[in-house]
Amino acid sequence: MRCTLFAASPRAGGNSDRALDEFAQGVREAGGDCNALYLRKHRILPCVSCGVCEQTQGGPCPLAEKDDSAPLFDALLSSDFVFFASPIYFYHLPAHFKAFIDRGQRYYEAALANRSEMLALPSRRAAACLVAGRKKGERLFEGAALTLSFFLEPFRIRLEPQMGLRGIDASGDLASNPTDCAFIRETGYRLALQELSGKNGSSTMS
Numbered sequence: 001m002r003c004t005l006f007a008a009s010p011r012a013g014g015n016s017d018r019a020l021d022e023f024a025q026g027v028r029e030a031g032g033d034c035n036a037l038y039l040r041k042h043r044i045l046p047c048v049s050c051g052v053c054e055q056t057q058g059g060p061c062p063l064a065e066k067d068d069s070a071p072l073f074d075a076l077l078s079s080d081f082v083f084f085a086s087p088i089y090f091y092h093l094p095a096h097f098k099a100f101i102d103r104g105q106r107y108y109e110a111a112l113a114n115r116s117e118m119l120a121l122p123s124r125r126a127a128a129c130l131v132a133g134r135k136k137g138e139r140l141f142e143g144a145a146l147t148l149s150f151f152l153e154p155f156r157i158r159l160e161p162q163m164g165l166r167g168i169d170a171s172g173d174l175a176s177n178p179t180d181c182a183f184i185r186e187t188g189y190r191l192a193l194q195e196l197s198g199k200n201g202s203s204t205m206s
């Protein structure tokens with residue numbers, strides 16, 4: 001079971017990086033393989049709405065030759081399971097992560113055109129851990145979760161479950177919260193076990 005973990009924070013060694021480490025530990029303890037990708041280490045050019053992917057029904061993006069987004073999309077296409085760890089920035093995902101998501105437009109067009117490589121993708125699952133500094137805000141994770149699920153849809157990946165952690169702000173806040181760390185680790189363990197045993201039915205968490 002190959003799990004790709006996407007770290008989406010511009011801040012190295014912060015809370016969502018820690019969430020990724022905990023989740024990865026859980027997956028490994030269950031017997032899964034993990035590969036962590038740090039978006040901040042990848043040059044990702046923003047979509048400029050040139051229309052090429054629409055005209056070619058999901059053909060290659062002209063920007064893909066100029067940046068480092070290709071291995072990120074390759075990982076989405078080939079992984080058995082995907083995990084995202086991201087901070088909330090202004091009720092949403094950080095800009096660099098959103099740039100990656102917008103570049104997914106090429107795959108949206110490819111799926112719309114029923115390209116064979118998209119139709120051949122197996123149905124898969126993703127989980128996410130979103131960390132936010134604020135303790136309040138009923139809809140704190142809503143925008144990020146909606147965007148993530150629609151981004152993943154063309155890849156035949158459904159997002160569930162999500163962990164939304166509040167009141168985690170300074171860089172070491174999550175690390176000093178053993179309960180949250182254990183929760184993330186145990187979630188990774190449980191989901192990996194489900195994947196390995198083929199029992200990957202729906203479940204929800206918040």
Ligand SMILES: Cc1cc2nc3c(=O)[nH]c(=O)nc-3n(C[C@H](O)[C@H](O)[C@H](O)COP(=O)(O)O)c2cc1C
Nearest residue numbers: 009014015016087088089090091132133134168169
């Ligand atoms: C530009 C920016 C915008 C932020 N916007 C929000 C926000 O809208 N709501 C919130 O609860 N926290 C917000 N935060 C706080 C971060 O979500 C919080 O510090 C988080 O723990 C950072 O995770 P990281 O250490 O993985 O980068 C913001 C932080 C920054 C730097």
